[in-house]
Amino acid sequence: MNVAAPFEGIGASVRRKEDYRFLQGRGAYTDDFNRQGQLHAWILRSPHAHARIRSVDTTAAAGMPGVVAVFTGADMARDNIGGLPCGWQIHNKDGSPMAEPPHPVIAHDKVRHVGDQVAVAIAATREQARDAAEAIVVDYDVLPAAATIDAAVKPGAPAVHDDVAGNLCYDWHIGDKAVMEAAFAQAAKVVSLDLVNNRLIPNAMEPRAAMGEFDRTSGDYTLHTTSQNPHVIRLLMGANVLHIPESKLRVVAPDVGGGFGSKIYHYAEEAIVTWAAGKLGKPVKWVADRTESFMSDAHGRDHVSNAQLALDANGKILALKVHTYANMGAYLSTFAPCVPTYLYATLLAGTYSTPVIYCEVKAIFTNTVPVDAYRGAGRPEATFLLERLMDVAAQETGIDRVELRRRNFIPNDAFPYQTPVALQYDSGNYTATLDQALVAADWAGFEARRAEAAGRGKLRGIGCSTYVEACGIAPSAVVGSLGARAGLYEVGTIRVHPTGSVTVLTGSHSHGQGHETTFAQLVADKLGVPTAQVDIVHGDTAKVPFGMGTYGSRSLAVGGSAMMKAMDKIIAKGKRIAAHLMEASVDDIEFERGTFRVAGTDRTKALVDISVAAYVPHNYPIDEIEPGLEETAFYDPKNFTYPGGCHIAEVEICQETGKVSMVNFTAVDDVGRVINPMIVEGQVQGGIAQGIGQALLETCVYDADGQLLSGSMMDYTMPRADDLAPISVATHTTLCTHNPLGVKGCGEVGAIGSPPAVINAVVDALRDFNVRTLDMPATPAKMWQIINGGRRQAAE
Amino acid sequence: MYDFAYHKPTSVADAVKLLADPDAKAVSGGHTLLPALKHRLNKPTALVDLSGIAEMTGIKRVGNAIVIGALTRHAEVANSAEVKAAIPALAYMASHIGDLQVRNRGTIGGSVANNDPAADYPSAVVALGATIHTSKRKIAADDFFLGMFTTALEADEILTAVEFPIVDKAGYAKMRNPASRYVMAGVFVAKAGGTVRVAVVGAAPCVFRQAEMEAALTSNWSADAVAGIKQDADGLNGDIHGSAEYRAHLVGVMAKRAIVAAG
Incomplete structure (x- = not known):
């Protein structure tokens, strides 16, 4: 009997190939790599948010047991080590470039945030290195700190960088202010709202780690690091910091335990261990503990905004005006400047046909950890602002909040749709995702559930958000014109081995996303090779051609597209070989899932016949076709991709304690074509968990002196399983029109759509208390204050 | 380390x-x-490391009391048939300390001797009027907890067991800190004959007795009896998770819940 193999192609929920090693504890993470004679680095970090360094005395530390070296910023300066580079340049309103102060690998004049690197001790063991670091004597002249946006923009605020006036990194805008003002003059109603988008600390499960090695015989450096994009690290660190030619520098990002953006950036410790390995001639390893992660991983979000919406008498949006302060932290992290500009303001049209948008953004330096992209990056901030504003507008115009959204949706026949803020959406169907979500969440039946909850003493609320995001980052020429100092294509190599199994080399990097499965499914679908015979190689600059890595939900849309292009080349070559073997014209050869066929006949050759012939070219047109069956393609996207959808949250608030409980969450997302529905569901659920975290639980708190009060899990509220609700995830697909797979991306949608849905639900639950502004997170204490304050008012 | x-x-x-x-x-x-x-x-x-001292282990009923060896883990108290039958509120409290891993490692002696303001056990010790057994003496609960992380234990004195009198009724309720899941405000109530004791943890630097509630409950054992009593916020803890006023409010809420739980 012939049993058909299970379908593993596009659309199949193939179990994740990588989970066997992850669930067995057999992954190989950076800290799992150990070398004979390796040394351990411990970074001495600043306890102060802002201080001038008078002196650093390493004498005692250098003499301690096991200590091999103690290095300071002065040592790095002597070696001509460059500062950490920024990968994106924004220009001010007047055309001048942003302020881009130096970001020393180890601070030498001033420290600018708690956790800033001051020195590194290197010893035989990690504990000895830590002992030595404690023995370093630093004489600080402590300065007043600018710990928040408010504090940093006040007249006379402490200057984070001596030569950056007003702590202003840039003053940027998009849109035509005069046209916006004219539109506002026509408005029947203007709705204004102040918003804070709370600062988050990413907390990937695996803390950052790095190990540098140097081979004196070859002069080759190797860096193992917890990175989402090893080639980018090689480029930035090799060219800008350590001046090592790329041919002499290998960067490996092995298994990585979560990134969420925080592992995109080039961090000081990567440069420190690589440089130190060269100086000492021994491998040097550094592994962060969780405390260090809190004070040295790039944070996310942190906006203070005012948004104003101009509406006509029918609730049609005439114009949107936004003013945002964005916190950059103490230094510019790798991609920080683009987050509150091109990943934020360009998304302010959302799902709506707003004709006029004007947004200005002031990016501010503060004495805090640098802020950069974190899952969603700019798009959650834009979506939160818009979707809160829509609910307030609904309240103040008396138009139902769902109806107000419907009235302003970009209609289905308007695609491709040019927004007033640069982006051109290729496809979407916002009415369909809204309708599907309303049904799935039983929106119509909510009032009965609210009444039932009231009988139990609970305040129940429901809220929705509709969103669109731009991902699949990004067309190189476009981002280049916007200030990116890199291209954002991706590379894919398909290597068909002689006996027909396949190795895929990709510049994308998997740190939890399931690429080893999803990418293998692309090969299974197109070439007919079982996923078990498809290996995905990523994360090593010595193995993979120059690629740009994983962030901005780009791996499938850009990296997957590169693989599809490479497979097209494989098929084209295979057809020529097949034509030779079957003595037919190449134009008559058809290919489908692993079989080459002479059209209209039963003459076929399997892929393995072709690969054998290609590698054992006995009967082969050697003068016309090179042997081998391996092709590489680079794919540069034509546009961003535009996932969209609708999220609906339902919450209950305990009136006695103020605790908000998630009772239901419904997501209907349009992520384009779905390759593996199970993985998509997992990605969306994970994003929603982080979105609920931002809305209800997480927030980074600095005191006025710049001390990090939420500096551990004791005070930073990470979401736990029992904080979440049953999350129902469904998809409604419109295809991306400009990439070969029709895919859009699913990594970030959960974190983008969910926070405003949750907060709109909380505000709805509090409808008797007249809440207009509600900053995240909606903690029990904050809710109690509102409920208690409302009661007190009612009593007066 | x-x-x-x-x-x-x-x-x-x-x-x-x-x-x-x-x-x-x-x-x-x-x-x-x-x-x-x-x-x-x-x-x-x-x-x-005290974990090898056999004489500090075990749960036993002695007359009208339950004596719990200092090395007894929270999970053992939570699952003890003896404790469940005699003082179910104590087993309930133990079953809600920290998480599963904490309950399988943490011990009653460690928790009581440490006197963390956000620990659960001190509330039960005080409300139940327990007696602390040490290597030197016996100390009444009211004399044991002196302040934040401070007890009557001397430097070379070891807490060996806690003796809980069996009471008529007892109940415990708490609000957890959203981040750490330690106690933000927890109230243990106990009634033994005509005596009512109400102990509060989490809200202040040290466990304390709520005298006003004790008086009200002595004459009227019901949640309504404490409804009108406002805990003074003065001296309570305030931090990024909640003000002293919020904690004071929670003391009232948790007291009512504890009384309802006690039945």
Whole structure:
């Protein structure tokens, strides 16, 4: 009997190939790599948010047991080590470039945030290195700190960088202010709202780690690091910091335990261990503990905004005006400047046909950890602002909040749709995702559930958000014109081995996303090779051609597209070989899932016949076709991709304690074509968990002196399983029109759509208390204050 | 962590001798001490591991009391048929300490001797009017908890057991800190004959008795009796998770819930 193999192609929920090693504890993470004679680095970090360094005395530390070296910023300066580079340049309103102060690998004049690197001790063991670091004597002249946006923009605020006036990194805008003002003059109603988008600390499960090695015989450096994009690290660190030619520098990002953006950036410790390995001639390893992660991983979000919406008498949006302060932290992290500009303001049209948008953004330096992209990056901030504003507008115009959204949706026949803020959406169907979500969440039946909850003493609320995001980052020429100092294509190599199994080399990097499965499914679908015979190689600059890595939900849309292009080349070559073997014209050869066929006949050759012939070219047109069956393609996207959808949250608030409980969450997302529905569901659920975290639980708190009060899990509220609700995830697909797979991306949608849905639900639950502004997170204490304050008012 | 010597005595007497060193530290479940050591917040010369001392283990009923050896883990108290039958509120409280891992490691002796303001056990010890057994003496609950992380235990004195009188009714309710899941405000109520005791943890630097509620409940054992009593916020803890006023409010809420739970 012939049993058909299970379908593993596009659309199949193939179990994740990588989970066997992850669930067995057999992954190989950076800290799992150990070398004979390796040394351990411990970074001495600043306890102060802002201080001038008078002196650093390493004498005692250098003499301690096991200590091999103690290095300071002065040592790095002597070696001509460059500062950490920024990968994106924004220009001010007047055309001048942003302020881009130096970001020393180890601070030498001033420290600018708690956790800033001051020195590194290197010893035989990690504990000895830590002992030595404690023995370093630093004489600080402590300065007043600018710990928040408010504090940093006040007249006379402490200057984070001596030569950056007003702590202003840039003053940027998009849109035509005069046209916006004219539109506002026509408005029947203007709705204004102040918003804070709370600062988050990413907390990937695996803390950052790095190990540098140097081979004196070859002069080759190797860096193992917890990175989402090893080639980018090689480029930035090799060219800008350590001046090592790329041919002499290998960067490996092995298994990585979560990134969420925080592992995109080039961090000081990567440069420190690589440089130190060269100086000492021994491998040097550094592994962060969780405390260090809190004070040295790039944070996310942190906006203070005012948004104003101009509406006509029918609730049609005439114009949107936004003013945002964005916190950059103490230094510019790798991609920080683009987050509150091109990943934020360009998304302010959302799902709506707003004709006029004007947004200005002031990016501010503060004495805090640098802020950069974190899952969603700019798009959650834009979506939160818009979707809160829509609910307030609904309240103040008396138009139902769902109806107000419907009235302003970009209609289905308007695609491709040019927004007033640069982006051109290729496809979407916002009415369909809204309708599907309303049904799935039983929106119509909510009032009965609210009444039932009231009988139990609970305040129940429901809220929705509709969103669109731009991902699949990004067309190189476009981002280049916007200030990116890199291209954002991706590379894919398909290597068909002689006996027909396949190795895929990709510049994308998997740190939890399931690429080893999803990418293998692309090969299974197109070439007919079982996923078990498809290996995905990523994360090593010595193995993979120059690629740009994983962030901005780009791996499938850009990296997957590169693989599809490479497979097209494989098929084209295979057809020529097949034509030779079957003595037919190449134009008559058809290919489908692993079989080459002479059209209209039963003459076929399997892929393995072709690969054998290609590698054992006995009967082969050697003068016309090179042997081998391996092709590489680079794919540069034509546009961003535009996932969209609708999220609906339902919450209950305990009136006695103020605790908000998630009772239901419904997501209907349009992520384009779905390759593996199970993985998509997992990605969306994970994003929603982080979105609920931002809305209800997480927030980074600095005191006025710049001390990090939420500096551990004791005070930073990470979401736990029992904080979440049953999350129902469904998809409604419109295809991306400009990439070969029709895919859009699913990594970030959960974190983008969910926070405003949750907060709109909380505000709805509090409808008797007249809440207009509600900053995240909606903690029990904050809710109690509102409920208690409302009661007190009612009593007066 | 810094280097330290490690001792594992098998008798209370030996442990007391080892603790004569003022820089030595006793360790039981280690759930407070080990994280502090890892963060280098504590630098003992020696750890005296009490877990090998057989005389400090076990749960037994002695007359009208339950005596719990100091080394008894929270999970054992939570699952003890003896405790469940005699003082169900105590088993309930133990079953809600921390998480599963904490309950399988943390011990009653460690928790009571540490007197963390956000620990659960001190509320039960005070509300139930327990007696602390040590290597030297017996101490009444009311005389034991002196302040934040401070107890009547002397440097070389070891808590060996806690003796809980069996009461008529008891109940416990708490609000957890959203981040740490330690107690933000917890109230343990107990009624024994005509005596009512109400102990509050989490809200203040140290466990305390709520006298006003005790008086109200003595004459009227019902949630309504405490409804009108406003806990004074003065002296309570305030932090990024909630103000002193919020904690004061929670004391009232948790007291009502504890009374309802007690039945």
